[in-house]
Amino acid sequence: MTDQTPQKKQLSQWWQWAILSILGLVVFFAPIPVRATAPTDRIIHIDARRFEYDPAILKVNQGDRVTIELVATDVVHGMAIDGYNLETTADPGKTARLIFIADQPGTFRFRCTVTCGNMHPFMTGKLEVGQNSLLWRAIAFTGLVLIAGVWLGRK
């Protein structure tokens, strides 16, 4: 092991933190490559029943024109999509429709808007528009965070 003077050691640590910060900025801002796809019309049929949407995970591409057909199979259910400011309500046996262009990429929760039972506040589903870049960035950050915590944080 080499003996470093305190000044050299401090400088070296400063550089390490600087590199890590730059890497952090790259992870946060770097565009994630997306496979180009032509926008298409998508019709998605969802059955809503006590505390559950079926299917609960919807995947579309950015730019798709999406039509959601919501059918309540037991009691009245609703559907509001976070981030898209869209909402509808379906009476039992009837179909309610939401039509929108999936122009915002990312993962969005949708929730029931009509009190339908005890677990109503937790009746949720997930709309994935393109890639979930936040998750991929978060995973990349975990690596940087571990390096920062273990390696650079040492005295």
Place this chain on the structure above:
Amino acid sequence: MTRLQEIPWVEKVGLNEPAAQSQKRLQSPGRLNLYRLAWLRPLIESQWPQFLIRILTLAGFVFTIAGGLFGSLVGSHNIAIIFVWIAWWTALKLVFIPFGGRSWCSVCPIPLPGDWLQQGGVLETGRRRFGLNLRWPKRLRGSWMQSGGFLLIGLFSAVTLTDPQVTGWVLLALFGLAIGLSLVFEKRAFCTYLCPIGGFSGMYAQTSPLEVRIIEKEVCLRHDVKSCYQACPWGVYPVAFRDNSACGMCMECLRACPSDNLALNVRPFGTDLGRQKTSTRLDETFLALVMLGSVITFAAVFTGPWGWLKSAAFEIGSLSWFGYASAYLAINLLLLPAFFSMAVWAGQKFTGTWVSLKRAIATQAQVLLPLGLMAWIAFTISFALPKLSLVLGVLNDPFGWGWHLLGVTDIGRMVNTAGISMIFQMILLLVGLFWSASVSRKLSAKSEKKSPHLNLPVLAFSLIFTLAMLWLLVG
């Protein structure tokens, strides 16, 4: 009255700590004694401000129980659900514990009637005592029962969190149990050994930037009356504090000390973490693992898109509920303890370090505390933030009977916090991982071999947990 020599932990504590070490700790430049601030001191010194807050929380608690038992059956329209599981829970996780340790315990209404009965008055301490004043059984000490209580809540969480009547009955049962135990056992037996909230508040209090500590140990050792210990409703002796877990932040010791030898310090976050443990007790490790297992299960049940899982957790007694209960217990009682123990064992094997495995596990469990605390905060934000607007709704109509106490209508809608909430959750989980890695590094530096590789398997455990939480909350 318990004699000081009978306190089980007192011989293990700092009484043989070298004086120089004690001085070094006390003179640490990173601490600010709030009790010396002229404007704050009277507020702490007088019992009245704290007493008034506790009276308010007691009134709110009784009102909440009444709301749960007699109000609307719709959770989002009932004060019991919204106030307890949204407002109070959020405040506990986001404010009280991370910034004040067990500060909630200092204003908690549950032990109040028991305290009054034990001390024979509202503000007088120790005049006359009702009850048997027995010592808590030795074999039931530690946080094992608190972990059990939390597991029990977890098994029935989908109902407890959504059914106002169940919430009302649970609160009433806790209240009755605390009063009953105060008549049988000395001091705050319920809070110390049974309260599930007290268990994890105490454990995570080690991360908080607030502490009550003695200033000069020699002054305490010379003082034979031990008035701080006599005044403490928890029955703890401040000289013995090595971390925050046992201190209920009630400030009675500061008020009682005739030598003004106690301090309410602000310190860096997580100061208690990173010490080599001398004890082989595993109760805190188990509680830390139960908190990890519970938060990951609750994140899947309450924020995940899987309706079948929500139904399984809710339909108590059904076959699917037994499946959910078995999986929940298997995660908490088998999988996480087994994986964590294997990680600690592998870390020892990897570096050829051999201390007692139980002691190593107890020491390495400190890595789990920031990880768990941040995961709970992230989870709380994910489910509570969109529903905070409902708090105004139940203030307007606490029982769901159509009242308009605030004179407003249509305030029950959830707030759209989608984008910002997920970014917050991601940051919190990453902070938790970074903090855990820092604690791990601190432990390595203090280990016999000072190996930087000692805790890599435990770090891998933390990494996998963080990735799982990221997937559940952000994915």
